[in-house]
Amino acid sequence: MIKLTDIRKAYHQGQHNELWALNGIDLTIEANKVTALSGPSGSGKSTLLTLIGCMARPTSGRVQLGERDISGLPERFLTDIRRKTFGFVFQQFNLISGLSARDNVMLPAYPLGGDWRALHARADALLDSLKLGQRRDARVEWLSGGERQRVAIARALINDPQVLIADEPTANLDTALSREFMEILESLKQQGKTIILTSHDPLVVESNVVDRVVYLRDGHLVEAER
Amino acid sequence: MQIWIAKQKALIDFTLSSLARRKLKNLGLLLVYTVIVFLLASVMLYTHALRHEAAQVLKNSPEVIVQRMVAGRHDLIPPRYLEKLGRIRGVQHNEGRLWGYFYDNVVSANYTLMAPSQESHGFGQVADGKIVIGAAVARERGLAPGNLISFRSYTGKLFVFTVAAVLPHEAELVSADLLLLSEADFRAFFDIPAGYYNDIALSVANPQEVRNIAGKISEALPDARIILREEVLRTYESIFNWREGIVLVLLSGSILAFAIFAWEKASGLSAEEKREIGILKAIGWETGDVLKMKFWEGALVSLAAFLLGYVAAYLHVFHFSAALFEPVLKGWSVLYPRFELVPVVDGFQIVTLFFFTVFPYTVATIVPIWRAAITDPDAVMRG
Amino acid sequence: MHSRRSHYAFAFFALCLALFLLTFADAALRRAGSANALAANERLVAQLGLTDLCLFTEARYTRHPSQADLQSAFQDHPLAFEHFPSGSLLPPPRNLTAAYANLDRKTKSAD
Numbered sequence: 001m002i003k004l005t006d007i008r009k010a011y012h013q014g015q016h017n018e019l020w021a022l023n024g025i026d027l028t029i030e031a032n033k034v035t036a037l038s039g040p041s042g043s044g045k046s047t048l049l050t051l052i053g054c055m056a057r058p059t060s061g062r063v064q065l066g067e068r069d070i071s072g073l074p075e076r077f078l079t080d081i082r083r084k085t086f087g088f089v090f091q092q093f094n095l096i097s098g099l100s101a102r103d104n105v106m107l108p109a110y111p112l113g114g115d116w117r118a119l120h121a122r123a124d125a126l127l128d129s130l131k132l133g134q135r136r137d138a139r140v141e142w143l144s145g146g147e148r149q150r151v152a153i154a155r156a157l158i159n160d161p162q163v164l165i166a167d168e169p170t171a172n173l174d175t176a177l178s179r180e181f182m183e184i185l186e187s188l189k190q191q192g193k194t195i196i197l198t199s200h201d202p203l204v205v206e207s208n209v210v211d212r213v214v215y216l217r218d219g220h221l222v223e224a225e226r
Numbered sequence: 227m228q229i230w231i232a233k234q235k236a237l238i239d240f241t242l243s244s245l246a247r248r249k250l251k252n253l254g255l256l257l258v259y260t261v262i263v264f265l266l267a268s269v270m271l272y273t274h275a276l277r278h279e280a281a282q283v284l285k286n287s288p289e290v291i292v293q294r295m296v297a298g299r300h301d302l303i304p305p306r307y308l309e310k311l312g313r314i315r316g317v318q319h320n321e322g323r324l325w326g327y328f329y330d331n332v333v334s335a336n337y338t339l340m341a342p343s344q345e346s347h348g349f350g351q352v353a354d355g356k357i358v359i360g361a362a363v364a365r366e367r368g369l370a371p372g373n374l375i376s377f378r379s380y381t382g383k384l385f386v387f388t389v390a391a392v393l394p395h396e397a398e399l400v401s402a403d404l405l406l407l408s409e410a411d412f413r414a415f416f417d418i419p420a421g422y423y424n425d426i427a428l429s430v431a432n433p434q435e436v437r438n439i440a441g442k443i444s445e446a447l448p449d450a451r452i453i454l455r456e457e458v459l460r461t462y463e464s465i466f467n468w469r470e471g472i473v474l475v476l477l478s479g480s481i482l483a484f485a486i487f488a489w490e491k492a493s494g495l496s497a498e499e500k501r502e503i504g505i506l507k508a509i510g511w512e513t514g515d516v517l518k519m520k521f522w523e524g525a526l527v528s529l530a531a532f533l534l535g536y537v538a539a540y541l542h543v544f545h546f547s548a549a550l551f552e553p554v555l556k557g558w559s560v561l562y563p564r565f566e567l568v569p570v571v572d573g574f575q576i577v578t579l580f581f582f583t584v585f586p587y588t589v590a591t592i593v594p595i596w597r598a599a600i601t602d603p604d605a606v607m608r609g
Numbered sequence: 610m611h612s613r614r615s616h617y618a619f620a621f622f623a624l625c626l627a628l629f630l631l632t633f634a635d636a637a638l639r640r641a642g643s644a645n646a647l648a649a650n651e652r653l654v655a656q657l658g659l660t661d662l663c664l665f666t667e668a669r670y671t672r673h674p675s676q677a678d679l680q681s682a683f684q685d686h687p688l689a690f691e692h693f694p695s696g697s698l699l700p701p702p703r704n705l706t707a708a709y710a711n712l713d714r715k716t717k718s719a720d
Contacts, residue, residue, distance in 0.1 A: 046607055055508065055604035076512060079603070083510030094505045094606055098247035103240075107506070110240055111515040113233030116613065155509065167607060235615045242614040280662055282647060286655035295678060323658060327669060336666045338673075342657050360663070396646035397653050402663040403672070425676075427658050451678060458660050458675040465674070465699060526618065533625035540632040544639065557695040559667040568643045569636035 087156030263535025322423025362402035524591030
């Protein structure tokens with residue numbers, strides 16, 4: 001479903017602090033699977049995630065989504081593809097404080113201009129399904145870490161994307177909450193979502209929910225163990 | 227189109243939600259902003275209506291007035307002047323006017339005393355020993371028709387008059403401080419000999435010729451000073467224009483303060499706001515969406531301030547007689563006319579006010595966002 | 610129906626706009642209502658030969674700005690500080706600064 005060919009990514013290219021985060025990655029990610037990108041910090045896994053999720057463009061190489069080459073598209077089209085195809089769960093959750101859980105969940109749908117009442121109902125349904133129904137009017141800064149992550153997941157799913165992308169989802173969770181998160185992943189997988197996440201948490205990497213683990217080091221792929 | 231509307235509504239929802247997070251601060255801003263618009267609009271409405279009313283009312287003032295100057299001071303018109311003016315071709319009608327000022331020790335107020343010409347009717351006919359007074363004088367001295375009032379003249383003699391009538395309240399704008407006396411009483415009061423006048427009012431046969439005739443008059447009477455009606459009207463056209471006015475001086479201070487405040491509020495993009503814009507970009511908002519959202523913030527706040535401020539100003543000026551300006555306009559004067567201005571509203575002025583209040587704030591809200599809004603969506607993850 | 614902030618905002622702006630438009634209707638009504646008073650004022654001005662609005666009564670040149678001469682408006686010195694607040698609200702009459710001087714120059718008599 002997503003095919004990466006000889007992907008390279010440089011930050012601050014041409015400047016004294018030039019940094020090559022990725023050095024030629026070839027990778028195919030299958031649909032309806034949970035793929036984990038693992039490796040030490042600085043290995044380039046988060047950068048790879050941003051390229052897969054159309055948040056940034058590679059310095060060189062091709063990104064194919066389905067049959068379509070999207071690596072050369074201008075920002076506007078890329079944004080359009082991104083918000084229809086991908087949902088993001090960030091490591092720090094990146095919720096907008098001061099707003100209610102429901103308002104946060106609805107945010108990605110605002111620029112699409114869909115029917116508001118349907119959106120409202122969808123947000124409530126998502127929060128209910130993540131057992132947050134009773135907290136939907138609470139401001140996000142009043143929620144616990146686990147609740148915040150579930151709000152972030154609901155927000156990622158509001159536009160019904162095919163692919164859910166999660167960056168270090170368990171980094172800020174204790175063991176019980178991490179297990180809970182893996183259960184949510186399981187159910188999403190059953191709903192037919194493709195999930196791509198980065199993690200070096202053994203609880204994630206060794207979980208049965210994860211179909212494939214891709215190891216990175218210094219911007220190169222290291223042979224997968226599973 | 228429907229999608230566009232739904233989208234703008236959603237953006238407005240968001241912008242209102244984020245404004246609501248700092249309710250007190252933003253309501254305070256709206257209040258200050260509204261007060262500024264209110265003051266500006268009040269000055270604008272008041273001066274425009276006053277100018278309009280002046281033009282309406284004073285179009286009936288004498289066509290030409292001839293004064294005599296001696297050593298830079300008004301002096302009495304000697305008898306031969308009237309006769310000389312009568313001989314100038316094109317002068318249709320001329321008559322001497324008797325009017326002057328009187329300082330009333332009792333209430334420390336200046337009055338304008340006037341002896342209406344014999345030919346005038348209505349309030350112009352005042353019998354000897356009687357007096358017709360302006361509404362503000364009546365108010366200040368507590369007088370009603372039939373009361374007696376005495377003034378000690380500049381020559382030291384005491385004069386007693388019976389109040390014959392009070393000029394109507396509606397006419398206060400032109401007559402608040404008037405005292406109308408008969409000619410004989412006026413001459414006795416100010417000790418002006420018969421045949422002498424304070425100035426001369428004249429009318430011309432052909433209004434087109436008024437400037438030529440004025441030239442002829444100043445030739446015939448070199449010490450005369452001529453005031454044309456069009457000059458009177460022009461004086462009032464330019465009254466309270468933008469350069470004049472304590473009000474505007476005071477206002478400019480508060481406008482500047484507000485400009486600084488608004489700039490600080492709108493442009494001082496906090497780290498938190500930057501982070502929020504980063505989040506919006508990361509979850510799929512385009513640069514344009516962020517800018518539109520901020521546009522709505524600026525537009526809604528400034529539009530609300532404009533509408534509320536304007537409506538309040540309208541009520542203030544036309545329903546409450548511009549009560550807040552009274553202390554400024556009143557100055558040191560004891561007699562102050564109470565008048566209700568006829569609402570005359572200039573569409574162009576409203577458009578100008580709209581432009582100068584709504585536009586700058588909206589721009590000041592959007593511009594600083596620009597740089598934050600064009601950051602890469604993945605900045606959040608890198609940060 | 611769920612309450613929605615944008616709907617409250619629209620209701621608020623509709624109300625404001627209605628009030629804004631009402632001021633124009635009110636202005637028209639009051640203009641019609643004050644036609645008589647205005648006519649009475651005009652008559653009084655014509656009858657008495659009045660030249661000025663009675664706005665400031667504290668000095669000659671503020672009570673009758675249009676009748677002020679070159680000396681009174683500027684007091685003793687062109688840069689003299691204004692004594693009366695109203696003096697700072699009133700510009701020097703236009704006929705003092707421009708027209709009168711022109712008329713002066715038009716005379717053919719020797720200076």
